[in-house]
Amino acid sequence: MTSPLIYVESCPVCGDGLCRIRICVTNQRLTGLVLCDECETMWTDPSMQERIAPSSSETEPKCPTCNQSLWGDQSHWASIGEVCLLGWFDRVRIAKV
Amino acid sequence: MVSRKRTDTAINTLRMIPTKWAIVLVALLIGYVLLQPRLNQWLGWNLPSVASLVGDEKPTTKKEPKPTKEVVSKEKASEKVTGNVTENTSDKKTSDKKSEIAQASTTKTANRTNDPVPKDSAPKDSRPKDAAEDKIHGILKDLGRNRFESPEGLVYGPGSEEGHRLKHIERHLEDQPSRPGPHGVFDGDMKAFLVAIDRAFAMANKGAKGSSKKEDDGAVVYEATFEKPIGFLGGTDGKRRKNPALKKMRVVVRGKSVITAFPVQ
Numbered sequence: 001m002t003s004p005l006i007y008v009e010s011c012p013v014c015g016d017g018l019c020r021i022r023i024c025v026t027n028q029r030l031t032g033l034v035l036c037d038e039c040e041t042m043w044t045d046p047s048m049q050e051r052i053a054p055s056s057s058e059t060e061p062k063c064p065t066c067n068q069s070l071w072g073d074q075s076h077w078a079s080i081g082e083v084c085l086l087g088w089f090d091r092v093r094i095a096k097v
Numbered sequence: 098m099v100s101r102k103r104t105d106t107a108i109n110t111l112r113m114i115p116t117k118w119a120i121v122l123v124a125l126l127i128g129y130v131l132l133q134p135r136l137n138q139w140l141g142w143n144l145p146s147v148a149s150l151v152g153d154e155k156p157t158t159k160k161e162p163k164p165t166k167e168v169v170s171k172e173k174a175s176e177k178v179t180g181n182v183t184e185n186t187s188d189k190k191t192s193d194k195k196s197e198i199a200q201a202s203t204t205k206t207a208n209r210t211n212d213p214v215p216k217d218s219a220p221k222d223s224r225p226k227d228a229a230e231d232k233i234h235g236i237l238k239d240l241g242r243n244r245f246e247s248p249e250g251l252v253y254g255p256g257s258e259e260g261h262r263l264k265h266i267e268r269h270l271e272d273q274p275s276r277p278g279p280h281g282v283f284d285g286d287m288k289a290f291l292v293a294i295d296r297a298f299a300m301a302n303k304g305a306k307g308s309s310k311k312e313d314d315g316a317v318v319y320e321a322t323f324e325k326p327i328g329f330l331g332g333t334d335g336k337r338r339k340n341p342a343l344k345k346m347r348v349v350v351r352g353k354s355v356i357t358a359f360p361v362q
Contacts, residue, residue: 010278013313014349016359018278037258038357039316039349053314059354060256071258095277095333 005095006083008046014039019048021078021088026066032078032086035061035070042070046091233263234288236295249295252353262355266290269359272331272340280332281343281359294358297321297346307345316356319348328360 011017017038024031033052034043040061042052052064061070068074083089114122133144232238237245237253243261244254257265270290272282283290300321301308307322326342329335343360350356 005277007277013316014318014347014357015361016279016281016347017357018276038359039318040257040356041314041316051314054351055315058315059254059351059356071256071260093277095275097273097275097277 003097004080005097006078006080006092007095008034008048008092011036011038011041012048013041017041019043019046021046021083021086021092022061022070022075023078023082024063024066024068024070024075026063026068026074029065030082030085031063031065032082032088033064033070046088234291236288236291247291247295249298250353251295251298251348251350251355253355256354256356262357263287266294266355266358269328272329272335274331274333274336276332278332279330279334279362281328281347281361282331282335283328283360284326285328290358293323293327293346294348294355297323297358298348298350301348316349316351319350320361321346330360330362 005018005020007018007020009019011019014036017036019034019036019041022033022035022042024033032045034046034048035041042054042061042064044050044052044064054061062068063070063075066074078086080089080094083092130146133146137144233245237247240246240252242254244252245263246252253262253266256262259265259268267287269281269283270285270287273280283293285293297308298319298321301310301319304310305321309318309320311318311320322345324344326344327346328343329340330338330343331340335341341362343362345361346358347361348355348358
């Protein structure tokens with residue numbers, strides 16, 4: 001079974017990654033952001049106007065809300081439902097991989 | 098009896114030919130007798146001696162030692178043993194070569210271990226700890242806590258969606274034809290990939306031709322162009338463009354930690 005791959009566009013920073021919607025759920029609070037699956041550059045939303053700058057010592061992207069690693073168990077790639085919940089459905093593309 | 102008859106026949110033949118030709122033939126014969134063993138010795142030929150031509154002696158066959166086959170078979174055996182040195186010690190001729198062969202097979206075995214580092218643990222290997230190949234993928238030094246350092250000082254540690262940076266960059270050893278956009282694919286194994294990443298990093302640091310180094314929000318993006326193609330363009334973009342060859346490597350580094358690396362156009 002193929003799963004949908006939701007992304008905004010190819011990463012303008014590394015050129016190889018896909019800017020995808022990452023969800024972090026802490027204390028029942030859902031945070032959505034755009035994260036490159038290759039170079040881990042982060043943006044606040046699919047407009048990709050505002051970057052989330054990691055601290056210089058960090059080697060892992062961290063959630064700006066809870067400061068936990070975006071590769072932790074509380075985090076995952078967004079489903080179509082979650083993208084709709086964030087109000088970003090019109091700004092993403094969906095590919096089957 | 099037979100040889101006497103042959104000698105008599107030769108003398109009779111000599112008597113029948115003119116004297117000057119007989120002298121030339123005898124001189125040639127003496128020359129041959131004197132030079133034959135030396136020519137065999139120097140040039141490795143197998144000229145028959147006069148005695149063997151006359152029939153008194155069997156032609157000598159050059160008996161070369163056959164260590165090659167034995168060594169090859171031993172090598173094969175030791176390869177099967179995969180580094181275990183406890184093999185047959187009866188053959189004295191090859192016994193001196195054993196340590197060498199065992200070492201070679203250990204090296205081969207170590208070089209074959211291209212398995213990626215597991216997500217949650219440092220590799221538990223049974224390789225000799227004092228060997229030069231006590232390194233991950235042949236070049237990475239274990240720094241502990243699942244972190245590995247390349248000869249150029251790049252560090253591969255835990256992180257990324259895959260759990261480890263080595264696992265992450267491993268994605269670029271294979272094409273993902275249905276992945277949207279470009280996907281740089283390195284043409285080689287993990288060891289070659291790590292060596293190429295190190296080389297690209299060094300080239301970009303030195304400001305080599307076709308290289309660049311750009312800072313971007315705490316990350317540094319290194320790029321270097323190789324003389325020959327190092328991979329090809331995959332993904333849907335690559336598929337659409339018939340997978341063109343790529344000569345450039347891009348390495349994204351934060352501090353000393355590699356975030357990602359891949360061939361790029």
